[in-house]
Amino acid sequence: MNTRSYDIVIIGSGAGGGAVAQELSPLCRATGLRIAVLEKGPKLRDDEFTGGELEMSRAVYEDGGGFLTADGAMTLAFGSAYGGSTVVYTGTSLLPPARVIEHWNVPGLMHEEITRRAQKFIQQNNVHLLEDTLINENNKLFVEGCRKLGWRAEQFPVNVKGCRGSSLCNLGCPNQAKQGTNRVQLPRAEQNGVEVVTRCEVLRIEGKSVLARVTEKSADGKGEPSSWPPGDYRIQAKAIVLSAGAVHSPALLLRSGFERTLPRLGRGFTSHPAFILVAEHPRPITNFVGHPKSFYLDQFAESGGFILETCMYFPFVTAKSLAGFGAEHSSFLRAFPRLQMILVLACDHIDEHNHVSIDSAGRPVVHYRFTPEVAQALVRGAIASAKIFFAAGAARVHLPVASSPTLTAADASRLDDLAAACRFVPGKTAVSAAHLQGGCGMGRSARDSVTDSRGRVHGHPGLFVADASLFPNSVEINPYLTIMALADRVAETIREEWQALQ
């Protein structure tokens, strides 16, 4: 067993870990603190971001993007690379609604503070609205459809710099335009002296040390080798910050035996389950050129429990998202240049069944069932999407929750009759989720939560959480800015309490 010693170890390098690393990094320069970020995934060279669907999925996603819930009914997509999921998101940068933070009811956590802390990252990561000339027809048709229906589509602020419109955000930007932590926070932290160790999976936390395993680069894999030789390591630290995401953070604490003192560990998992819906227009449109996710519709989040977002996926993911098989299924794929896509996200809320556990080998297992509310929200969102598609001029729409999935314009007036929650069939209807939240929720005490409002794990001084697992309930929007704001708060707490932590 190799040994290493640091003052602070941060586990994970995504929105949470990257933000904490940056915010603590001045301490390396000012006081000589030793800080390490341990990242399970690899660091890819710029020229390795090729945009190839399967090769990039294998390189930067957990399980190649095919991580399944325990019953196999939902695919969870999350990054595993230097930069975590910020490598594979679309860079959509929203602040949480005030009502959501009020509903979280975490003592001392106010909406105003999250907004204020997020401003720093909005500046750093170049968040702005894309100019109109960079908006493709896939997005414009969404806006037009909404307008004809009297709905107000909003433009996503996005964190890109020099976007060339490759549409490949979800496979890692091949032009280094997206400003994730891999482009902004981690390089800044490293400049200040933080050490980032890739291919380093943390197996357990034992008191003030972590046990980790560094793996060799596979012969056909992408990315640089780890800066540490392959092998097992015991790493001592005065403070440990867990930023491994809503699946791995709870799983790591469970593997380490923390459930004995933290009965809520792994509970409160939410994910914004989502459909990808597809429509065919009579003519080719610009869809796989341009930023894929420029607009959204959230006016039904409260009343209908769903949000709609523009999107554009790749051939395999699109094929998987369509229901059925055979000639009809193929006919949609063969119309790819004419396809418009909308992502329907359900605003799910805590359900006692939905949680993260571990299997006998210590691997994370996510238990998730679709509540009737989620099924209804997805169906309502699907119907709204179909209305937008047809209002925008689509010739036919693929609606997996309709009695027959392929609908034509003649069906537009009776969508409410054709689609029904009873046609949402887990295991048949493709559902995926990328906004994984909860599992180490904030709250008052170990009875109702895992951490306090500043990410301190109840009853374990020196152990912090700084990622989406902190969310005590769904954030109902794309989560990365909220994660960074909370991580900023955790970093501030560590700075303020550093003397006591030593």
Add this chain to the structure above:
Amino acid sequence: MAAPSPSPDPIVPVVRAFVCTVVPEADALNEERWSELRRLIDLALRDRPAALRHRFRLAFFFLQWLPLFRYARPFTALAPARRARFLSFLENNSLQTVRIGFFGLRTLALLGYYGQPQAAAEIGYAATARGWDALR
């Protein structure tokens, strides 16, 4: 003396019949493309837990032999229309386990076919790093 050639994997014709039912265009693939399709599927399963890989093999076994009870023939011996009817039966089954098993097999078939750059090009998908510049 030449080494004996390995016995062919009995799952291969089942996979082939299944893929062609899910994606009819796969029927026109040449041997090189079939071999790439199998390579992509193998690659997707390579790093997954052994239990999952075993479940997939088992699922293909059931796919091949369950039609015996319904049509008195294995899946590979069915006419295309009957294959499709049988797959619809699995896809719409009242048992979630059966539906999810079918969904998993369907996912592998779609991955093997649409994961190939040639297939992407054939359906008109042409995203590149050049983005807007590629249009101008």
